[in-house]
Amino acid sequence: MQNATADFRKVAVLGATGSIGTSALDVVARHPDRMRASVLGAGRDVDGLVALCAAHRPDHAVIADPALHDALAQGLRDARLATTPHAGMAAFDALASDADACDTVVAAIVGAAGLDSTLAALRAGKRVLLANKESLVLAGGLMMQAAREAGAVIVPIDSEHNAIHQCLPPGGDCGGVSRIILTASGGPFRGRSRESLADVTPAQAIAHPKWSMGPKISVDSATLMNKGLELIEAHHLFDMPADRLDVLVHPQSLVHSFVEFVDGSTLAQLGLPDMRTALAVGLGHPHRIASGVPGLDLLRHGQLDFEAPDHDAFPCLGLARAALVAGGTAPAVLNAANEIAVSAFLQGQLRFLAIPALVEHVLAALPAAPAATLDVLRDADARARAAATQALETGVIH
Structure with a gap:
């Protein structure tokens, strides 16, 4: 079913073959009467991108490596798809800003490589589901300014910032907020001493106990740099100074963040550790839509634990805070x-x-x-x- 309502959305998923991209496509596919994937983009995985195009039938597919354009075009022809192939990072930027190609952009390209396409979408006034934390860390001030000037809407997809987004009043008014507290799972090495981490292998570091993520993000979680980058993100997204941003380790990963208000109230958002919840919040905003994630059974999960982060074993968190202050x-x-x-x-x-x-x-x-x-x-x-x-x-x- 195509454009049945004025609110029907054409969604660009940039970083479609990654864990966040595939989760976003899962949510989009659950609501064919409300949205469709119109643009899919990937880095070098031509086969994965073609497979997703076969499943979701987008108008456009883009591969980051220009040398892979012909392979993408041939793959689409072999699959008998009408999807138009593109290649190169400039194509990401052009499609993200094209009013006909999409109105919503899932920015899930890993690393600083995602900055240009995210900025292009913001400058075009798009709704941006921001899953690329590095671009906000690199140029948060400029990105927020671009969003304000163009009337773009940013819905953060990191589970922690999405939780804060949900806890804040409509419009994101932070006037009554006294403190924001991000939760951290603690990663695969929670509770271990610095000395015991000397011989950690990449395979051990990417084995996250709660979340299914790419290798880079998983390592950042293991070092707690991920949480440090999220502090910087929160500063920009919610205009909150460093001294009003805190981190608590919460190994169950069921409470995704807290917002403390000046009247003594504290609101928390809880849910199972599944990125589809945050993506559904962004794709449906300001409405709630089904994500495929079941509700949270607290009786089955039992107690919720919290502890302070170990800055000696995981100094990246302190380095990130120092960079935020600087x-x-x-x-x-x-x-x-x-x-x-x-x-x-x-x-x-x-x-x-x-x-x-x-x-x-x-x-x-x-x-x-x-x-x-x-x-x-x-x-x-x-x-x-x-x-x-x-x-x-x-x-x-x-």
Whole structure:
């Protein structure tokens, strides 16, 4: 059933073959009378993208690597699909901003690579379901300004920020908020001492106890950098200063965040650890729609536990908070250095405990500077990547 109502949505899923992208498509497919996937984008997985196109019949498919355009086109022809093939990051930007191609964008490209297409969607006034935390960390101030100027709607898809979004009054008024508390599962190494983490392997680090995520995000969860990046995100999304943002470890991952108000009330959003809930909130906003996730049976799950994060074993959280306080280019430097560090760890080139060491080294080498333009932030990102790579190549950090 096609455009049956004026509210029918054409959804672009950028990062469609990843865990968030496939979850988004699962929700979209449950509501054929309200929405359809009109654009699907992926990095290099041509076969996966073609398979999704066969299932969802989008108007457009885009692959990030230009060298794979012909393979994508051939795959679509072989599947007898009318979907138009595109390739290159510029195609992501063009489709994200095209009024005919989509009105809603699921921004799920991992890493800083997702920044341009997200900005393009915001500048075009789209509804953006923001699942790419690195772009907000890198250029949060500019992104929020772009959204305000174009009248774009941002619905965060991180479970924690989505929980805060749900707990705030309509319109996101934070005037009565005294504190925001993000919850963290603690990752696969919760409760372990710093010394016991010396020989952690990539396979152990990506084995998250609660969430099914990609390798980079899973490693960030294991180091608690993920939660540090989320602090920076929360600062931008909800205009909240660092001293009113806190983190609590909650191993059950059922309470996704708290909002504390000036009158002493605290609201929490609870639910099973399944990204489809947050995606349904974004896709249906301001209405509630079915996500495929069952309700929460607290009697079956039993008690809820909370504890303070261990900053000694997981120093990335403190590094992220320091970058937030420093402001300017510091969050961009933090994010870039972390991406290089995590990549090196996953390739067996860096020890787990050296991830925060490399990030700290790069932050010290590149002190925070004012960041009024995207060019300044891109330059800081590039210099941080170069500094991190040099530290690895020279053995300063190993």
